[in-house]
Amino acid sequence: MRELKILVVVLFFTAVVYWGVEPFAHSQMHPHVAPADFxxxxxxxxxxxxxxxKGAETFLSAGCTGCHGVASQGMPSxxxxxxxxxxFGVVPPDLSNAGxxxxxxxxxxxxxDPTKALKVEHKFNETxxxxMIAFYGLGGDLDQEVADIVAYLQSIAPIAPLSDKQVxxxxxxxxxDMKYDKAMSHSDKAALTAYMGTLPPDLSIMIRAKSDEYLSTFINNPQKQLAGTSMPRVGLTEKAQNQVISYMEKVGDRKKAEREDLGYKLIGYMVLFTLLAFAWKVKIWREVH
Known part of the structure; x- marks a missing residue:
């Protein structure tokens, strides 16, 4: 009976720490932010x-190919x-898959308005x-011309699904960089550091350093998690963002499935061992008494 009382006391204080102290500590270290807005x-x-x-014509007339390549359409960078x-400080993206x-x-x-869309108003201004130069139109309806460009980018997007790595x-x-997969950024490191204010980190083990929940919010809107950061909002669809996180997980946490499977086995072992230990204890003390 005494041991049972001790167990109850231990379980009580463990529950207090797990459901009371730990959530509070987590809320202070990782304040809640609104979920990703896709x-x-x-x-x-x-x-x-x-x-x-019309979007194809506008795309060319607006001079987009002066900075961007569209390799799938025979337009190299x-x-x-x-x-x-x-x-530019960073290599402009090829737009073959943008749509x-x-x-x-x-x-x-x-x-x-690139500055607003990317949420880097604190970094770029009139001075x-x-x-990336904002598009002010070719003299017609600006919203229509922009919609036409977007429709063009969507029309040339590949029909076959892109791999996680490609996204x-x-x-x-x-x-x-993603050194664990031997994938290095295309931009010159010195120019990129000057442009961003610091060299963007290698993401090989970022999935281990940050949770997928954190990354989901951060990629969608970095300012929510790290106000003042130079990293721009990426603007991915939910599917594409999940592919990015999935790739980071495959590279940086290859043993996740194996580790989780082992965790269940370990819990089962501990439960079985506890029952056997308790039965052995009962047997020994029965003989003593």
Whole structure:
């Protein structure tokens, strides 16, 4: 009976720590933030229905190919990586897959006002403009022209699903290394450091350092988790963002499934061992008494 009372006391204080102290400590170390917003409500919406054919013409007339390549359409990047890094601080993305991995509302907002869409207003302003020039239109309806460009990007997006690694490379690979998978960023490190204020971290074990919940919010809106960071909002669709996190998990936490499976076996072993130990204790003390 005495042992049972001790067990109850231990369980009570364990429960107090687990359900009382630990959640409070976690809330102080990791304040709650709103979940990822894949509708990008803060950017508004463009209700215009885009025309892909007109969008192709507008895309070329607006001079987008002066910075961006569209390899799938036979339009290579106008600069090599070194020249692009020196000019912009980071290599501009190839837009072949943009219509597949980025949200259309984000793309619309990005074309019209890159600084706002990327949530880097604290870093870029009139005296230090963002490397991507805002599109002010070609003289017609601005929202319609933007909708047409987005429709064009969606029309050239690949029909076949992209691999997790490909989505990561398109969305993150221009700034971040993934050394565990021997994937290095295309941008010059010195130029990138000057542009960002610090060298973006290697993401090989970021999934271990941060939870997938943290990464989901951070990628969708870095300012929620790290106010003042130079990292821009990426603007991925929910599916694409999940692919990025999945790739990071495959590279940085390859043993997760094995570890979780072993955890259940260990718990089972401990339960069985406890029962056997208790039965042995009862037997020994029965003989003593």
């Amino acid at each position: 509708a990008f409500k803060d950017l508004g919406t463009n209700d215009k229905k885009g025309n892909a054919s 106008p600069m090599d990586d070194a020249a692009a890094s020196a000019s 597949a991995i980025y949200d259309k509302h984000f793309l619309s907002a990005l074309i019209k 230090r403009p963002h490397p 990561f490379q398109d969305a993150c690979g221009r700034c971040h």
